[in-house]
Amino acid sequence: MTASIVADHLRKTFGTTLAVNDLNLNIAAGEIYGLVGSDGAGKTTSMRLLVGALKADSGDAWIGGFSVNRQTEQVRAQIGYLSQRFPFYEDLSVLENIRFFAEVRGLSRQEWLPRCMEILKFVDLEAFKDRRAGQLSGGMKQKLGLASALVTRPKVLLLDEPTTGVDPVTRQDFWQLLIRLVTTPSVGEAGEGKGEGIAVILSTPYMDEAARCQRVGFMRLGRMIAEGTPSQLRASLEGCILEVRGRSLPAMRQVAVKIKGVEDVRAFGDKLHLRVARGQAEPVLAALARAFPVSSGDGVEARLVPPTLEDVFISLSESKD
């Protein structure tokens, strides 16, 4: 199985800012790949490089086997791309928007209407097909975006923060759609029913979404600093996250930051998460027990917990290298 999305040492600078530095990707058909990173990490620039909206300073990318640098138009015939900003004409209706982007991407007059209706039904926007895009709710706008990206049955889907600013229920819907898409050959697939599925790369600032991806890449300052399945990434912090509950969060925090081996202290609702250096969990637990003796009636309850992707993300965002 050949990789659908390949990035080979992509590099892009804006003036003196290094936006994307030596980006390598290898994403297979049927895979949902999540690109995460804080604002300004280079996610959007990476996406734009992959679709050829920006020209890389060096390096190249291949989409479905075509070079972005040299075969840009063939690449564009393969992809569905949804940019971060709502990229539709607010004065056109849902159907008119999809029709326009379907036609300029090569669908004939006979093809576009049944395909549009099929897609609108798929994303549950059928009832709103004649509404002006500017009058859609945030969630419906995202669905329109997905519908428009899907209407040509692309082999590769690139979604730049598709769920940012969308409420949790709609995000849930959106993910159900996406999962159905990679598993339902009839809607998503470009080939002749070979069941290969499409490749999806999406960027997201939400860690719960990253956890749904088959593979996740962490970007920081334009560089990919970690990549792997969610479990692999979490494993890197196995045995390093302590959850602490007690009477007073501020008091616990004051003590915790001074304990040797504690790298990070963060409040998670009514408890604290401590990240400790590898192998330091036992000494830190002991130190906590000494600081808050049970006998004083002020004891804390501390235990090792499995790391979340958010813990991994914070740890990676703060790493010095």
Add this chain to the structure above:
Amino acid sequence: MNSRLISILRKEFIQIARDKRTLVMILVIPIMQLFLLGYSATSDVRNVPLAVFDQCRCAESRSLLEAYRAADYFKLAYMVGSENEIRVLIEKGDARGGIIIPPDYNTALAEGKAEVAFILDGSDASTGTTALAAATLIGQSQTTQLMVQRLERSGMNASNFQPPLQVLTRVWYNPDLVSSHFMIPGVIGMILYAITSILTATSVVRERERGTIEQLIVTPIRPWELVVGKILPYAILAFINTLEVLAISHWWFGMPVRGDLSLILACSGLLVLSGLGIGLFASTIANTQQEAMLTVWMTLLPSIFLSGFFFPLEAMPKFLQWVSYIIPLRYYLVIIRALLIKGVGAGAIWGEILPLAVFGVAIMAAASVRFRKRLD
């Protein structure tokens, strides 16, 4: 025809049709401008209010004043009792000039050495010049009349009297020297140029501002398809504007349309090409619609002042005359005035058609080269 182009055109037309306010403005603004400039921007001098200080109050002074009254140029608005009153009226702007007739006007006239003062407010130089010429002419014709009368009284047969030199004037093409016939072709040119350049620039930049350009970029649309798809609708609107303005000029302002209509439209097409090119070029520089508007404005102002729209180019300093050679409106105004008023054929205006065409093609080519299908 190319199906992607058709899709873009259909989309543009839907958008234009839905934006009712802009559409109405596109169709109504030319009419408004035509009426405003057709009536207001006139250098014709009429009814200039004068203050009269007649110290003689005799038959002779009345006859002189009657001559001024009879001409359309002046209105004897105030009869005053002192020189100072004239000053006050002119300072307040109630009068634009004054006539002072001395107390001994009739006796001095009999002796052949009468003097009359004509005062003119020179703060508005353009009407001032015309009014001054009119005042002098009226005075001279009055003098001639008086001479004839005196010769008759002295027993000569005045009917044989002929001035030794007479300049016979013939005004061609616009015999009544109606200034609106000079202004209207300018208005036509300005409207075509302004509408096409502003609308093209803002419509392209709007795609960038709203983020839709990013989506367009990743489609297989070719840059030229996008360019043509964006500008063709505005070219068509400009064409409608041309016919609209020509029709109103002709039937309302009595503007002659003596030249060949197809030649007029073809030459207007060349100006439209320049306007579209400038607009497209501005859109490649600007990031927001506001920037695009200002960029186009920067080219509009010199176009208006250095095209011979209001002021004759021949009277300008050499440097500005040189600058005017890169202004498409300059060529178009010569062409359209010649076609409408003189009714010449293409042969007489090749010298203007050619540079206008060259400019249009060049700016379009430059804009197309700059117009890339990328974000950076």
